[in-house]
Amino acid sequence: MAARLATVDGVIGVLLGGSRARGEERPDSDWDLGVYYRGAPHLPTLRSMARGLSDSPTDVAGPGEWGPWVDGGAWLTVGDSHVDWLLRDVDRVRRVWTQCREGEFEVGIQAGHPLGFWSPSYVGELALGRVLADPTKELTLFQREVAGYPEPLRRSLVASAWEAEFIVANAAKPALRGDVLLVSLALSRAIGILVQALYAWHRRWCLNEKGSLAVAENLPGTPPSFGPRARALLGAPGTNPDELSVTVQAATDLVADIRAALTLPAAPSGPPHSD
Template sequence: MREIIEDMAEQLAGVPGVVGVTLGGSRARGEHTADSDWDLGVYYRGGALDLDALRALAGPGVEVAGPGAWGPWVNGGAWLRVDGVAVDWILRDVDRVERVWADCREGRYEVGVQAGHPLGFWSPCYPGEVACGQVLADPTGELTALRAAIGYPEPLREALIAASWEAGFLLDAAAKGAGRADTLYVSLCVSRAFGILVQALHAHARRWCLNEKGALATAGHLPAAPADFARRVRTLLAAPGGSADDLAATVARAQALARETIAALAP
């Protein structure tokens, strides 16, 4: 299967407008199983991408979504099956990736609404994908050079750790929702609060957090994570409660864990 993927990457790199192709996800990290998808980052430049050539390469019956069709951050792509295995093409505008990388070096980032990302799409994912991926096809060497240049910027680390204040703010708001027995509001506040803290824990360890999948489990093993962090968060999210008293108890436990985590992140 690896040979098929590498051949596909070379063909993709020959499509007008495509700069290069990377392998991402669990396959790139060596954490995959036999059933894991093959995630291919298809890096293109601006308006030069030849969508008709991509569609011809994908074959009949495969929908290829152009830039912007899937939302503002996950630009587009296609879902294929090759020998019964899922292969995902994910479009990435290389100029935008480079702009985001420049922002990250200055400690600036965005969190955008994006389908498929319930805690939002965190812009550092763009350079993180390049840093953590494997370059499969790169005719001009541009992706290889970009990958070599990407380290974890200290200003970004400081900014993501500093942003952990919002976790406390959200949990204070959740306490008010608990008094109204508003389970949805409390659950959303608690989920987002710990999503922010998971990002901060990754940043503290200078580790790219690429999306929500598996992020809690990974965060639980990072140096600044409090004891049993992942288990405690799972317990909070699994059964927040339905009554005002139960929700208030959940929020109180969440606040205690958040304070412990923020203290561990402090210089």
């Protein structure tokens, strides 16, 4: 399938990604194929190919149809397997790589990514994937280029964890009002940011939210209580002001412990959350 995809106009190569590329798959894991293109892939050819390969009706979404960060693609059923085609603009990935080397990153709104889409994941996909089809060797050479984790990006992601402290601090007043939605969102984002910081501290690419807490809690140097404490906060934040306030204080303590473990900088002063 990868070899056929690589013959489509605009496609430069195909990469196996996800858990199967890392050797961490379960028997029911999907097959994720990153379809790297330049300019625009020839969608009529991709759609015809998808119809011929899939055992169930499918369509191919073009660049931008799935949102600003997940370019597009298709979901195929082939026998007992689910195969996902994920379109990736190779020139955009290269621009993100340049930003990563300069210690810059973006977090964008994207359907299917409740913590947001963190731009370094583009590079992480390439770094952790397995090249399956690469007629011009461009993808292979690019993968070699991104083999090392950029120290400027590491410093930026670790330093940005000040936001976790800021978010939790600003959840204290809403907790007193019994605002379950705001407190729950604050907890999720704060812990997600800490997970990103832990990955970066250990020079690991975090691709998305799936399974990231389980990985982060087992990284060397992570306080052993991080995982259980994080799950307790997320699993039962409370439903009334007293319970929510206790949860916010526990989250404050957790953020402080992680900051101490990673010697993170103090949170900068900033405007309080709007009442």
